[in-house]
Amino acid sequence: MKFGAALSFVCVGISLLLVTKMRKGKIVFGQIGLPILGLIIIMFLSVNTISVIIGTNISLTMLFEDSSISTINTISPSRPSIGALVSFTIIVIALMLILVNFARWRKLVSGIGITVGIIGGIALAGYAFNLPFLYWDFENASNAMALHTVILFLITGISLILIGNDKNNPAITGSYQIKTRLISLFLTISIIPIIFLGIITYLLIRDFEVIRTFGYGFAMISVIATITTGFFVYVITRQIVRPITNLRDTALAITNGNLDVKAEISTSDEIGQLSKTFNDMIDSIKMTATLQLETEKLKQVDKDKEEFAAMISHELKTPLIPISGYAELFLDGSLGNITEIQREKMQVMYENSIRLTTLIQDILDARKIELKRLNLDIQVESIKEIAKRCIDIFRPIAESKGIRLVDETQDITIKCDPDRILQVLNNVVSNAMKFVPAQDGTILINSRNDKDTVMISIKDNGVGIPKSKQEDLFKKFYQVDKSLTRKSGGTGLGLAISRGIIEAHGGKIWVESEENQGTTVHFTIQKGDGK
Amino acid sequence: MKNILIIDDNKDITGLFKTILESAGHKCTAVHDGKKGVEMLHTKSFDLTLLDLAMPGMSGTDVLDVVKKEPNLKSSKILIITASSPTDAEMERIRNTYKILDIVKKPINKAKLLQTIEQY
Numbered sequence: 001m002k003f004g005a006a007l008s009f010v011c012v013g014i015s016l017l018l019v020t021k022m023r024k025g026k027i028v029f030g031q032i033g034l035p036i037l038g039l040i041i042i043m044f045l046s047v048n049t050i051s052v053i054i055g056t057n058i059s060l061t062m063l064f065e066d067s068s069i070s071t072i073n074t075i076s077p078s079r080p081s082i083g084a085l086v087s088f089t090i091i092v093i094a095l096m097l098i099l100v101n102f103a104r105w106r107k108l109v110s111g112i113g114i115t116v117g118i119i120g121g122i123a124l125a126g127y128a129f130n131l132p133f134l135y136w137d138f139e140n141a142s143n144a145m146a147l148h149t150v151i152l153f154l155i156t157g158i159s160l161i162l163i164g165n166d167k168n169n170p171a172i173t174g175s176y177q178i179k180t181r182l183i184s185l186f187l188t189i190s191i192i193p194i195i196f197l198g199i200i201t202y203l204l205i206r207d208f209e210v211i212r213t214f215g216y217g218f219a220m221i222s223v224i225a226t227i228t229t230g231f232f233v234y235v236i237t238r239q240i241v242r243p244i245t246n247l248r249d250t251a252l253a254i255t256n257g258n259l260d261v262k263a264e265i266s267t268s269d270e271i272g273q274l275s276k277t278f279n280d281m282i283d284s285i286k287m288t289a290t291l292q293l294e295t296e297k298l299k300q301v302d303k304d305k306e307e308f309a310a311m312i313s314h315e316l317k318t319p320l321i322p323i324s325g326y327a328e329l330f331l332d333g334s335l336g337n338i339t340e341i342q343r344e345k346m347q348v349m350y351e352n353s354i355r356l357t358t359l360i361q362d363i364l365d366a367r368k369i370e371l372k373r374l375n376l377d378i379q380v381e382s383i384k385e386i387a388k389r390c391i392d393i394f395r396p397i398a399e400s401k402g403i404r405l406v407d408e409t410q411d412i413t414i415k416c417d418p419d420r421i422l423q424v425l426n427n428v429v430s431n432a433m434k435f436v437p438a439q440d441g442t443i444l445i446n447s448r449n450d451k452d453t454v455m456i457s458i459k460d461n462g463v464g465i466p467k468s469k470q471e472d473l474f475k476k477f478y479q480v481d482k483s484l485t486r487k488s489g490g491t492g493l494g495l496a497i498s499r500g501i502i503e504a505h506g507g508k509i510w511v512e513s514e515e516n517q518g519t520t521v522h523f524t525i526q527k528g529d530g531k
Numbered sequence: 532m533k534n535i536l537i538i539d540d541n542k543d544i545t546g547l548f549k550t551i552l553e554s555a556g557h558k559c560t561a562v563h564d565g566k567k568g569v570e571m572l573h574t575k576s577f578d579l580t581l582l583d584l585a586m587p588g589m590s591g592t593d594v595l596d597v598v599k600k601e602p603n604l605k606s607s608k609i610l611i612i613t614a615s616s617p618t619d620a621e622m623e624r625i626r627n628t629y630k631i632l633d634i635v636k637k638p639i640n641k642a643k644l645l646q647t648i649e650q651y
């Protein structure tokens with residue numbers, strides 16, 4: 001074997017080793033094969049080379065000979081050619097640079113790749129035009145191998161240029177892995193048959209003339225194989241690696257939050273379809289992101305409303321406390337005697353402050369019900385107790401108007417928030433108070449014990465409500481007779497809130513009425529565990 | 532007759548409560564921020580403390596935090612009277628975290644105030 005060829009093989013072997021290992025990240029199992037192959041080539045050729053240089057016959061070529069020195073001597077050791085030495089040196093420097101810091105020396109390495117490629121090209125031209133001074137040696141059968149070496153140099157150079165010129169983000173591990181793996185694979189495939197064909201021919205024939213003739217044949221095969229594999233590398237790179245790289249970059253952009261990117265669709269095959277699907281996915285993500293943003297905004301609006309409601313609650317209710325409080329103290333004489341006219345006007349002030357307080361409370365309650373955030377402090381309480389509290393509240397007004405308030409409830413316990421149920425009773429009774437005839441009005445509260453629930457009914461002998469309007473009663477701000485609003489007050493929220501409260505308890509509320517026959521409001525509440 | 536401390540930033544409200552409670556024969560002291568409230572709790576002993584939640588500076592819950600930590604204040608009987616509408620979770624949290632008598636929501640009239648005071 002020629003010294004130059006051996007030296008070149010060493011270089012190519014190291015190049016192979018390093019091209020595959022160049023990204024010093026993880027080495028997957030499939031990547032280990034090529035470095036090992038490279039190492040074997042290096043060892044094989046190094047031993048050979050050293051033996052040639054120091055002139056001993058421990059060369060591995062011995063294996064192919066009859067153990068006679070004279071035979072070995074027919075394969076004349078030659079001086080290393082200048083081209084081989086230069087390329088060897090350059091490659092060693094380049095590899096050291098790669099080892100030190102690939103990314104930093106990327107451009108330099110690509111330059112070295114070009115240089116090596118050109119040197120290989122010059123040598124190839126020497127073979128092609130039979131100009132021996134352009135290549136290292138030309139005297140024996142390893143011409144084919146030498147030629148092949150040159151071609152390998154070319155490919156190595158081109159691959160280095162490709163890697164060096166890759167404009168993709170160098171920060172991404174694996175950017176060049178597919179490309180370098182393909183190149184390494186094709187290099188290996190083209191080396192193996194040549195080596196084995198050369199060895200077998202040499203062993204079988206041992207005629208240098210024949211080997212030389214065959215050598216050109218190998219060279220032809222090698223050239224064809226290399227061109228074909230080169231073409232495949234190009235096609236595969238173009239058809240698969242580039243779209244995949246493009247997809248990867250698009251995915252990376254999305255990961256970084258940029259949703260305005262699109263994957264390039266360059267083919268209509270599976271990868272093209274993948275890119276298209278990927279683009280559809282981006283659209284879908286975009287839509288989700290938009291929806292999420294909208295939801296966030298709505299949540300914020302809701303939160304603002306919540307805070308606003310809390311603010312109203314506190315800021316509006318607080319000033320009313322001293323107003324109604326002092327009015328009450330004036331009225332009950334705690335602050336000294338006042339005249340009758342003063343008392344009358346103070347009563348107006350007091351009632352209006354209470355009405356305003358109720359209104360604010362009703363608006364807040366209506367809102368809580370709407371948002372299903374009504375606070376219920378569930379206890380077990382006798383319905384009779386709650387009815388008694390309600391009647392106590394209304395008795396003074398009822399007496400002054402000549403209205404009879406009758407409590408016929410049984411002493412049954414219910415599971416409820418007593419304050420809220422009292423609020424329902426108050427709402428219904430205060431409505432009834434407005435519609436029963438003065439001096440002859442009757443409002444009756446009673447209860448009926450069912451299996452799991454208690455039905456509480458508030459019956460009056462008022463004007464009644466036409467059927468067509470009964471369902472609307474529970475709507476917010478609804479008033480059967482608008483003219484009554486000014487006369488009797490009320491916000492139109494009472495029954496809507498009552499329904500919300502009863503429904504929050506898991507019960508039902510409804511109305512039974514006929515015009516001029518009075519009205520009955522019924523509601524059901526779950527029974528307490530006791531009695 | 533009870534010795535009552537009122538901690539509320541609104542002077543009109545403390546004035547009203549004081550008038551009502553004193554007319555019913557109770558002895559009343561009013562302070563208008565949480566810090567003074569804590570000082571007062573340290574210096575005197577009260578039968579009952581009415582505490583507002585929303586106050587600038589040291590809030591009602593801040594006062595409760597201090598009371599919880601200091602051993603000689605632990606026995607204070609505190610009743611919360613608030614005008615804001617705390618949520619269920621918030622009320623539950625306050626009830627679970629601190630030893631308080633009750634949470635009463637404003638508006639509160641004379642009868643209800645006196646009845647509540649009688650209760651404790």
